[in-house]
Amino acid sequence: MQLEKLQKLIPYEYDRVPLFRRRCDEKGIKPRDLVTLADLAKFPFMKKTDLRDEYPYGLTAAPMSEINRFHCSSGTTGKPICIPQTANDVEIWTEGVMRCLSMYGITKDDVVQVSYGYGLFTGGLGAHYGAEKLGCAVLPTSAGNTERQIMLMKDLNVTVICCTPSYFLHLATVAEKLGVDFRRDTKLRHGIFGAEPWTSEIRKRIEEISGITAHDIYGLTEIAGPGVAGNCEYCNGLHIWEDHFYPEIVDPDTLEPLPDGEEGELVITTLDRTGTPMIRYRTRDLSRLQTGTCPCGRTMRVMDRVHARSDDMLIIHGVNVFPSQIEACLMKVPQVAPHYMIELSSTDTMDRFEVKVEVEPNAFSDTISGMETIRKKVSASIKEIVGLSPIITLVPPNTLPRSEGKIKRVIDNRGK
Numbered sequence: 262m263q264l265e266k267l268q269k270l271i272p273y274e275y276d277r278v279p280l281f282r283r284r285c286d287e288k289g290i291k292p293r294d295l296v297t298l299a300d301l302a303k304f305p306f307m308k309k310t311d312l313r314d315e316y317p318y319g320l321t322a323a324p325m326s327e328i329n330r331f332h333c334s335s336g337t338t339g340k341p342i343c344i345p346q347t348a349n350d351v352e353i354w355t356e357g358v359m360r361c362l363s364m365y366g367i368t369k370d371d372v373v374q375v376s377y378g379y380g381l382f383t384g385g386l387g388a389h390y391g392a393e394k395l396g397c398a399v400l401p402t403s404a405g406n407t408e409r410q411i412m413l414m415k416d417l418n419v420t421v422i423c424c425t426p427s428y429f430l431h432l433a434t435v436a437e438k439l440g441v442d443f444r445r446d447t448k449l450r451h452g453i454f455g456a457e458p459w460t461s462e463i464r465k466r467i468e469e470i471s472g473i474t475a476h477d478i479y480g481l482t483e484i485a486g487p488g489v490a491g492n493c494e495y496c497n498g499l500h501i502w503e504d505h506f507y508p509e510i511v512d513p514d515t516l517e518p519l520p521d522g523e524e525g526e527l528v529i530t531t532l533d534r535t536g537t538p539m540i541r542y543r544t545r546d547l548s549r550l551q552t553g554t555c556p557c558g559r560t561m562r563v564m565d566r567v568h569a570r571s572d573d574m575l576i577i578h579g580v581n582v583f584p585s586q587i588e589a590c591l592m593k594v595p596q597v598a599p600h601y602m603i604e605l606s607s608t609d610t611m612d613r614f615e616v617k618v619e620v621e622p623n624a625f626s627d628t629i630s631g632m633e634t635i636r637k638k639v640s641a642s643i644k645e646i647v648g649l650s651p652i653i654t655l656v657p658p659n660t661l662p663r664s665e666g667k668i669k670r671v672i673d674n675r676g677k
Contacts, residue, residue, distance in 0.1 A: 263507055264298055266532040271295050271304065274538050277322040280315060281305070281540065301507070301530065301541065302518050308543045312342035312483065321345045323536045333381040334482045341381075344482055347536040351390070357488030357502050358391025358478070364493055364500070364559075365451055365476045367421055369396030372448075374414055376424035376432075377456065378404045383486025384456050388423040391488060397421070404428065407435045414447055421451040426459040426467060426475075427668035430599050433470050434659060444472040453478050455487050457667045458546075458567055460585050462592030466599050477566055481546075483539055484529050490564060498551055498563035505533050508564060509541070510550055513571045524549040526571055527564065545570045575671065577605065577614050580649055584670045587616060590642040596624035596635045600661045606674045614651040616643070622658045 272292040274281045284305035285291065294300060312320060321328070323345070330346040346354075367373070373392040377384030385403055392399050400417055402410050404424070411432065413419070422429065429452055436443065443449050452467060455478040464475045479499050480487035489506050490499035501508050507530040510519045519525045527544045546567040555563050569583040576582070584603060591597055598619040606613045618639065626632055636653045644650050662669075 262504060263532060267298070267301060267507070267530070268292075268295055270530075270532060270538055271540070273535070274322060274540055278320055278538075280311060280319060281307075298507075302509070304541055306516065306528065306541045306543050307539055309342060309483065309545075312344075313340045316340045317343040318345070320537050322538055323347050328536055331381075332383050332386075332482055332486065342483065345536045346534075350485070350534050350536045353505055353533050354387060354485040354488055355390040355394050357480075357485060357505065358387050359394045359488075360502060361476075361478050361488055361491030362391055362395050362397070362421075362453070364491055365453065365474075366494070367392075367395065367397065367451060371397045371420045371451075372400060372418055373397045373421040373423065374400040374402055374410070374417075374419040376402050376404055376410060376422060376428060383480065383482050384423070384425075387480065387486035387488060388453065392421075392423075407432060408439065411436050411439060411441055414449065415441065418448045420448050421453065422449060422473075423453040423478075425456045425664075425667060426454040426463055427457060427664055429454065429467060429471075430463075431663045433467075434663075443470075449473050451476060455479060458569055458573070458585050460568060460589045460592065461566070462589050463599055466592060479564075479567065481544060483542055484531060484544075485534070489529070492566075493555060493557040493559060495555065495557055497555070498565050500555070500559050500561040501564055503561050505531070507532055508550060508562065510548065511543075513547075519549075521550045521562075522552045524565070527567070545572045547571055573671075575603075575605065575673070577612050577649060580647065582647055582649070586647055587643065588670075590646050591616075591618055591639060593642045594635065594638045596621055597639060597655075598658065600663075601670065602661055603671045604674070605672070607676065612675060614649065615654060616651045617654045617656055617661060619658050619661055620655050625657055 275292045290303050327347045328345045329348045330351050333341040333343045375385055375388045379385035389399055452473045452475045467475045477492045478487045479490040490501040492499050509528040510525040511528050513526040527546045527548045529542050531539045547569045548565045548567050551563040569585045574581055591601055598621050601618040604615045632655055636655055639653050
């Protein structure tokens, strides 16, 4: 099935997208050269800068008469990326989300609160359409107005919430201030989290403070939004819907394909999309395709949860550091909260590496010795895993910035 779809997709893209055709011609490759699935590796990659360079319609393959939806990502570094979609593209995306929800154990009897942002961001409408297709009752709160969200969650007996993991942690903090206990005062059972990398330690912390089951849903605007992959009941990775998305893992440096079982950069080809097809799209997400079969019995391949992005990597004192590593280290210290900020700056001789982290309310102390004990634990945890000793700044609860969308964890002022 994948090969048949690719043998239709490659000529379709070649005929309609000048950038793809030009790159194929430069490599001396034609659509007819795709004889086996392995031949896909001969074709050029696509990347996010292509979408910005060709903004807004340069990568659009379908005529405007067939386009019925636009989604865009933020344009904080220049032009946004724009993804025109056909009705069929939206339907495939919706089906992917619905499959994920069903795999999580969600049914038409559930009430789903969608606290992803609605609009140009794919999270809100993606979760909304998928939940409605499954037959759920949907509460479209979008992001923001947190106290009202908690009130509605209680009053409407919400059982499922969809949002970023960082926003749920913010919801939990506000709920505590309001005297709301998720276990006692709500019907909440499931959380569906995506749109930003999050560690297994954060999953555990979310489940501990709320009593819900935390699920991972994977996707990105360029491919289809949420619903490309999700975890089954074993939570040992995410099943990719391979009838719609063809995954590869490549070495981020050499860009050579890697065998299953080896970690590298996830590359995805959309097999059915006709509005803005993506062929060998470099996601920048680091993962691996697992070997063997999943004990749940599903035959779709499993990818590791995305724990980091290749473009999130920081080089500090010559050491490669990912924010997710710092997060995992912090979560090993029960006295600190899952709210932190990494700040980097330059001095005349070296980088200044500081980690600010909130202390849990029941652990915060006015005594120097008490805080110093916590600081030493945090420093030792980071030193053990990362090999560096940053400046550790402990701050009172609820003092670091919160976000109603994707959280910004790193402030890098080096070179400014």
